[in-house]
Amino acid sequence: MIATRALSKRYRGGQLAVDGLDLTVPAGSVFGFLGPNGSGKTTTIRVLMGLIEPTSGTASVLGRPVPRSARAVLPHVGALIEGPALYGFLSGRDNLLRYDAADPTADPRTRRARVEAALDRVGLSAAAGKKAKAYSLGMKQRLGLAAALLQPRRLLVLDEPTNGLDPQGMREIRTLVRELASDGTTVFLSSHLLDEIEQVCTHAAVMAQGRLIVQGPVADLAAGARSRLVVTTPDTGDAARILKEQGVTDLVVTETGVTAEPPDREPAELNAALVTAGVRVRGFGIERASLEDAFVALTGEGFDVAG
Structure with a gap:
């Protein structure tokens, strides 16, 4: 579902954010993308979503090169990256209606039903009428996740999806991720919370200072350390x-x-x-x-x- 080869990204000023990354995400997996803050996770995701150009190397999503084929790929990908961009003066429901209307592949005849289903799935039905500027950080994260779930997706890319959530909210998001995976969606989950990855992911990769340290099934990675x-x-x-x-x-x-x-x-x-x-x-x-x-x-x- 995702593959990178020798992927690197250097920003102006010489900062090397991603250094020669070779990453392989199997179809049907819940793939944890691990690393401390500043390790290159979000930069990698931004390249995969066609938001920035890599300095060198290649990346593909759903078997198509990105960013060149981003227009063909992205309608099949749901994403929540660095927190949702919301219209604060609109309600949560109206934000989702606006998101869906901007999607050329979305059927307007089912728009309201899909919005209500997405709100219910992330536990925001009761707050759907409140303006987004009144939402807590955790509620905004939920709304961003709802936007990613407006249509069935082959791949879901989530960058720190439990940011700002209380323990109950974190459990609910983990349950939702498992449900999506059981329905056949591949989930690519970036986090710096090791416990979160261990509880929900089938595979994982560890980044540090822009470089890939290790990747593989979570059980195999844990087995590499001594009991x-x-x-x-x-x-x-x-x-x-x-x-x-x-x-x-x-x-x-x-x-x-x-x-x-x-x-x-x-x-x-x-x-x-x-x-x-x-x-x-x-x-x-x-x-x-x-x-x-x-x-x-x-x-x-x-x-x-x-x-």
């Missing part, structure tokens, strides 16, 4: 000593317990050894590696760094 043995206990010193005697390596002692390299032997045997030695074990288990663990393992840095 950890986690023992919660107030007797941290004794726990570390017993685990070391049992052949456990790479121990890290914290205020609340001990973490270590997962053992080769049966974990239940280690737990029994701790209890037999009088260690008060309040929690014991193997903690699965997360996407955040994979990112730190790949880059050696936290995810909220500037770049």
Whole structure:
């Protein structure tokens, strides 16, 4: 659905925002595009949507080159990029009616029905009559998403779609993304929230400082980081000593317990050894590696760094 080859974008003044990007988005996937703020995600999306020209390299969307074929491609793509552009003096409903009227492929006979369906889908039916300037940031995000859903789309491109939403709103958007994917829409989702990507995406790519670090199925990316043995206990010193005697390596002692390299032997045997030695074990288990663990393992840095 999306492919780039050696894609680069350098702005005036020499800033290299995207550096040699090779990206492949499979059809039918929910693809998470990850990276800290300033990593090149939005610049890449703007190239894919034909809003800016790349400095070098190529990009294609739905099998057609962009920006050259943008007019043919974009009617099949819904997008929410850097927040919605709204007419503040119009109601939410009237904004969507204006958006739809500007689409030459939209059927005017079904316009109002489609607008009401889109408003309902993002939970804005009750506020549809309010002027957009009175909307909160989260409501504006919802309205922008509704605009992207006015017609069936083969591809949906969302740039930080949960920006400004409360936890309940974030859950609703995640549910909506899953529903769209189950209906056959490919979703390309840009975010700097690792937990969000891990919960909803089937595939992901990680950007840092304009370069692609890794891409692939989310499960495979997380598997690239090590799981950890986690023992919660107030007797941290004794726990570390017993685990070391049992052949456990790479121990890290914290205020609340001990973490270590997962053992080769049966974990239940280690737990029994701790209890037999009088260690008060309040929690014991193997903690699965997360996407955040994979990112730190790949880059050696936290995810909220500037770049």
